[in-house]
Amino acid sequence: MTSWFLRRLLQMLLVIFGVVTLAFVFAYIVPANPARMVAGPQASPQAVASIAHQLGLDRSVWSQYVSFLGRIVHGNLGVSFALQGRTVASEIWIALPYTAVLAVGGILWEIVIGIPAGIIAAYRPRSVVDRFATFGALLGLSAPPFWLGLMLIYFLAYKVSWFPLNGVGHPLIWYMILPSFTLGVGGAAFYSRMVRTTVRQVLRSPFIEFARLKGMPERTILFRHVLRHALTPVITMLGMDLGYCLGGVLIIESIFGIPGVGQLAYSSISTLDVPMITGTVLVAAVFMVFMSFVVDVAYTFIDPRVRLNRGR
Amino acid sequence: MKTPARDVPLKVEGLKVYFRVRRAFGKARAIKAVDDVSFELRSGETLGIAGESGSGKSSVARSLVQLTRPTGGTISLAGAPVTNLTGQRLKRFRRRMQMVYQDPYDSLDPRMSVHDAIGEALSVRGLPKAEHKSEVVQLLERVKLPATVAERYPNQLSGGQRQRVSIARALAVNPEIIICDEAVAALDVSIRAQVLNLLKDIQHDTGVGYLFISHDLSTLRFMADHVAIMYVGRIVEHGTSEEVFSNPQHPYTRALIAAVPSVTSRGHRRLKLSGEPPDPGNPPAGCPFHTRCPEAIDQCRTERPELVTFDGAQTVACHVVQLGRARVAASGETA
Amino acid sequence: MINLPENELNLAFTASEPTVLSQPNFWRRAGRSLLHDPVALCSFAFIALLAVVAIFAPLIAPYDPLRQFSNGLSYVGAPVSPNGHFLLGTDASGRDVLSRLIFGARVSLLVGVVATGLASLIGVVIGTVAGYVGGVTESILMRFTDMVLSFPILLFCVALIAVTGPSTRNVVLVIAFAYWTYLARVVRGQVLSIKEREFVNAARTLGVGHVKIIRKHIIPHLIPTIIVYATLGVATSILIEASLSFLGIGVPLPQASWGEMIYEGQQYFQSAPWLLVAPGVALILTVLAFNLAGDWLTDILDPAVQEMGS
Numbered sequence: 001m002t003s004w005f006l007r008r009l010l011q012m013l014l015v016i017f018g019v020v021t022l023a024f025v026f027a028y029i030v031p032a033n034p035a036r037m038v039a040g041p042q043a044s045p046q047a048v049a050s051i052a053h054q055l056g057l058d059r060s061v062w063s064q065y066v067s068f069l070g071r072i073v074h075g076n077l078g079v080s081f082a083l084q085g086r087t088v089a090s091e092i093w094i095a096l097p098y099t100a101v102l103a104v105g106g107i108l109w110e111i112v113i114g115i116p117a118g119i120i121a122a123y124r125p126r127s128v129v130d131r132f133a134t135f136g137a138l139l140g141l142s143a144p145p146f147w148l149g150l151m152l153i154y155f156l157a158y159k160v161s162w163f164p165l166n167g168v169g170h171p172l173i174w175y176m177i178l179p180s181f182t183l184g185v186g187g188a189a190f191y192s193r194m195v196r197t198t199v200r201q202v203l204r205s206p207f208i209e210f211a212r213l214k215g216m217p218e219r220t221i222l223f224r225h226v227l228r229h230a231l232t233p234v235i236t237m238l239g240m241d242l243g244y245c246l247g248g249v250l251i252i253e254s255i256f257g258i259p260g261v262g263q264l265a266y267s268s269i270s271t272l273d274v275p276m277i278t279g280t281v282l283v284a285a286v287f288m289v290f291m292s293f294v295v296d297v298a299y300t301f302i303d304p305r306v307r308l309n310r311g312r
Numbered sequence: 313m314k315t316p317a318r319d320v321p322l323k324v325e326g327l328k329v330y331f332r333v334r335r336a337f338g339k340a341r342a343i344k345a346v347d348d349v350s351f352e353l354r355s356g357e358t359l360g361i362a363g364e365s366g367s368g369k370s371s372v373a374r375s376l377v378q379l380t381r382p383t384g385g386t387i388s389l390a391g392a393p394v395t396n397l398t399g400q401r402l403k404r405f406r407r408r409m410q411m412v413y414q415d416p417y418d419s420l421d422p423r424m425s426v427h428d429a430i431g432e433a434l435s436v437r438g439l440p441k442a443e444h445k446s447e448v449v450q451l452l453e454r455v456k457l458p459a460t461v462a463e464r465y466p467n468q469l470s471g472g473q474r475q476r477v478s479i480a481r482a483l484a485v486n487p488e489i490i491i492c493d494e495a496v497a498a499l500d501v502s503i504r505a506q507v508l509n510l511l512k513d514i515q516h517d518t519g520v521g522y523l524f525i526s527h528d529l530s531t532l533r534f535m536a537d538h539v540a541i542m543y544v545g546r547i548v549e550h551g552t553s554e555e556v557f558s559n560p561q562h563p564y565t566r567a568l569i570a571a572v573p574s575v576t577s578r579g580h581r582r583l584k585l586s587g588e589p590p591d592p593g594n595p596p597a598g599c600p601f602h603t604r605c606p607e608a609i610d611q612c613r614t615e616r617p618e619l620v621t622f623d624g625a626q627t628v629a630c631h632v633v634q635l636g637r638a639r640v641a642a643s644g645e646t647a
Numbered sequence: 648m649i650n651l652p653e654n655e656l657n658l659a660f661t662a663s664e665p666t667v668l669s670q671p672n673f674w675r676r677a678g679r680s681l682l683h684d685p686v687a688l689c690s691f692a693f694i695a696l697l698a699v700v701a702i703f704a705p706l707i708a709p710y711d712p713l714r715q716f717s718n719g720l721s722y723v724g725a726p727v728s729p730n731g732h733f734l735l736g737t738d739a740s741g742r743d744v745l746s747r748l749i750f751g752a753r754v755s756l757l758v759g760v761v762a763t764g765l766a767s768l769i770g771v772v773i774g775t776v777a778g779y780v781g782g783v784t785e786s787i788l789m790r791f792t793d794m795v796l797s798f799p800i801l802l803f804c805v806a807l808i809a810v811t812g813p814s815t816r817n818v819v820l821v822i823a824f825a826y827w828t829y830l831a832r833v834v835r836g837q838v839l840s841i842k843e844r845e846f847v848n849a850a851r852t853l854g855v856g857h858v859k860i861i862r863k864h865i866i867p868h869l870i871p872t873i874i875v876y877a878t879l880g881v882a883t884s885i886l887i888e889a890s891l892s893f894l895g896i897g898v899p900l901p902q903a904s905w906g907e908m909i910y911e912g913q914q915y916f917q918s919a920p921w922l923l924v925a926p927g928v929a930l931i932l933t934v935l936a937f938n939l940a941g942d943w944l945t946d947i948l949d950p951a952v953q954e955m956g957s
Binding site (some may be wrong): 014015018019022026027138139141142143144145146147150151154158244246247248250251254255265266268269270272274277278280281284285286288289292 | 790793794798805889890896909917920923935
Binding site (some may be wrong): 402403411481 | 844845846848849850851852853854855856863864867868
């Protein structure tokens with residue numbers, strides 16, 4: 001167990017290291033002239049040169065990389081170029097709570113809609129409910145979230161004023177209902193399809209038949225057997241899902257005017273604030289790697305078979 | 313078709329196939345799938361290898377055709393060592409030893425017609441494409457399939473037909489030895505007999521040698537000239553078919569034969585096998601069979617018996633048998 | 648948002664045996680079953696229609712998508728609602744929405760198809776090599792795949808575009824670079840199981856070379872998976888392109904991309920909702936059509952799933 005845990009931990013650190021390296025490559029090597037990009041098209045050559053020096057671009061790639069790594073290890077993500085004098089880390093820290101609430105809300109919607117829809121659809125295949133759920137799921141998967149968000153704002157906030165138009169305020173939950181719903185719809189659709197497939201598989205497995213023959217009440221079968229199996233893949237997906245939510249917040253936060261990490265990333269794109277872009281993406285990626293590690297470890301405690309099957 | 317020279321023996325000495333298995337909970341350890349196995353096979357003859365699943369008989373087959381690299385020991389064909397070949401030399405060797413696989417539904421690519429499957433083998437032999445068609449027909453004829461089968465896909469054929477196609481594909485490269493790894497195990501009994509007869513006919517015509525691997529002793533009795541019985545990676549009894557079937561010595565062999573109703577040997581104590589074979593990753597000390605052997609003595613639990621000549625070509629690895637022979641010999645002297 | 652077949656886990660872990668594509672009458676039977684499935688039929692018909700519209704956009708569109716009509720704006724300078732002249736109304740610059748929508752199909756399909764094609768190519772090559780060769784090569788390739796996969800896909804694309812600069816070419820490259828990972832993982836899983844099958848062993852013992860084994864015995868078995876993932880990949884790519892354009896860093900400006908149209912329309916959506924409805928519906932229908940087509944293909948190409956559905 002310990003050796004497996006250590007190996008998995010090492011693997012996580014390796015992936016994080018790779019992610020950081022990849023971020024470095026994209027921020028410093030891929031752009032032809034990062035300093036010019038940072039300074040903007042109107043900047044004077046002196047300004048560009050000074051920024052190049054500030055970024056350490058006049059040094060060798062190797063030494064840039066080493067100092068980049070050194071900074072990251074100390075949690076220093078650099079200084080924002082657009083927001084004078086603010087560090088990337090502190091900006092992200094301020095924005096994070098909003099994004100966290102939004103992401104958790106999104107996942108709650110996913111679970112609250114997706115799992116029941118999937119189970120009902122699986123219990124009554126080809127029924128009206130099933131067809132409705134299946135079509136709804138496909139629609140949810142196909143609708144661009146930014147469009148869906150705008151529609152929700154138009155009808156539920158603008159036309160009938162049930163919800164605030166945008167921004168944040170008190171109570172925060174009130175302002176988060178539409179955004180988190182928009183964020184969660186795609187995932188809910190995905191879960192409902194996945195749960196439907198798994199539950200259908202479980203329902204035709206011999207042990208369910210046996211439980212029924214034994215006279216076990218349908219409710220007990222549902223809660224003791226079906227749900228347990230149906231939730232296993234859902235748990236696996238949760239780690240990946242958080243990452244999906246983190247990608248989604250970029251758009252959702254910009255539509256609903258929520259001052260979270262996504263908004264930060266979005267505004268840093270328009271100002272080409274490279275340290276900020278790199279910082280937000282890096283934080284998101286590291287968070288995702290960490291979550292998948294947590295899910296893996298949690299999983300091993302739930303189901304020891306996984307360890308053996310996954311041992312690669 | 314070229315008839316291979318009669319004096320091409322396959323010689324296997326001290327073959328070892330170990331698998332390293334990494335466990336979630338600990339260090340890597342070796343599973344000795346095949347441990348110190350030696351035998352010989354002459355052209356035109358059939359050597360049968362029998363044993364339960366997990367006895368290592370398939371690992372022997374796979375290491376012979378170099379699907380898995382043997383961990384140790386030597387394999388030589390016509391006097392030339394063929395272990396550790398690479399590149400072109402490996403390719404050239406491969407044609408000389410072919411294999412017919414157990415599962416007729418998996419051994420032919422479902423996306424390839426029979427013509428293409430056999431054609432692939434002909435290309436390996438270097439036959440120009442233009443001659444493929446007539447050669448395929450000839451090969452199909454040899455395995456008693458109509459020429460129309462060439463255009464079919466595997467899923468349109470029965471298990472027996474597929475196995476015939478597999479045989480034709482193996483024959484396409486003119487091998488000196490064909491390994492049949494449970495080649496008829498998946499077939500219905502009536503079809504099994506047809507395929508076995510076909511294999512015998514082919515052997516008669518071409519002088520090919522068979523290494524016939526099966527858990528089914530009645531099949532082996534029908535096919536094999538020599539028989540080797542394997543248990544947990546080792547040969548425990550080896551001899552001519554006649555010797556082993558009519559006078560089995562090792563308790564394991566006796567138990568196996570006793571379990572086959574039609575092949576029950578005359579007058580021998582019947583033995584019943586109980587329990588499972590031990591985990592090859594963690595075999596018991598001494599004789600690996602002692603955990604299930606009704607006749608085990610203390611020596612069996614500590615000391616591993618070696619293969620010792622019993623009579624004629626027959627060799628047996630069993631302390632009890634040796635002890636019995638020693639006793640007979642001793643009583644003979646005193647008498 | 649990534650649309651994957653819901654049996655992705657099955658595909659990846661057990662790699663169920665795909666249908667025999669080359670088996671006789673396969674396409675004829677597939678066609679017949681398509682005729683009995685109105686939803687799938689509509690999806691394919693819509694995709695075909697979309698392709699025709701995209702290819703012949705200049706012939707079909709009523710107006711030049713970039714032309715700013717003087718009668719395209721009301722006397723207060725607001726967009727004109729749908730009428731007999733402008734079937735879907737005009738936008739804030741007085742341009743015809745329908746014409747822009749038709750030309751927008753070009754962008755969506757082009758980006759979707761090219762990006763997915765590229766992603767499939769990379770994914771199949773890397774997945775096949777990793778799965779077939781194994782060992783250290785596999786570890787390196789799969790760890791690299793894991794790393795790219797750790798970035799949230801949209802955020803990753805946005806960051807890449809931010810550093811490379813928005814252009815149609817970059818949008819395609821960035822989407823391809825994000826999506827190949829999904830295919831690589833699944834392909835590797837399938838190759839791992841295919842290469843253990845007896846017919847591959849049989850080819851090896853015959854002395855068939857590795858390249859030929861991959862080409863003749865492995866790639867053909869991957870085709871159903873590739874088709875399914877490519878179809879769903881087009882849907883995903885179109886959505887990502889729309890998202891990028893919506894964020895203002897997609898296909899550069901004068902071109903009419905659907906995401907771009909929504910981006911421009913959102914400022915006026917309270918007074919001119921048609922600016923959002925038209926491109927939004929076009930996007931949903933297109934993505935939905937590719938998703939439904941992908942679903943149908945999953946069913947038809949993967950008997951394990953097909954069995955489950957009945």
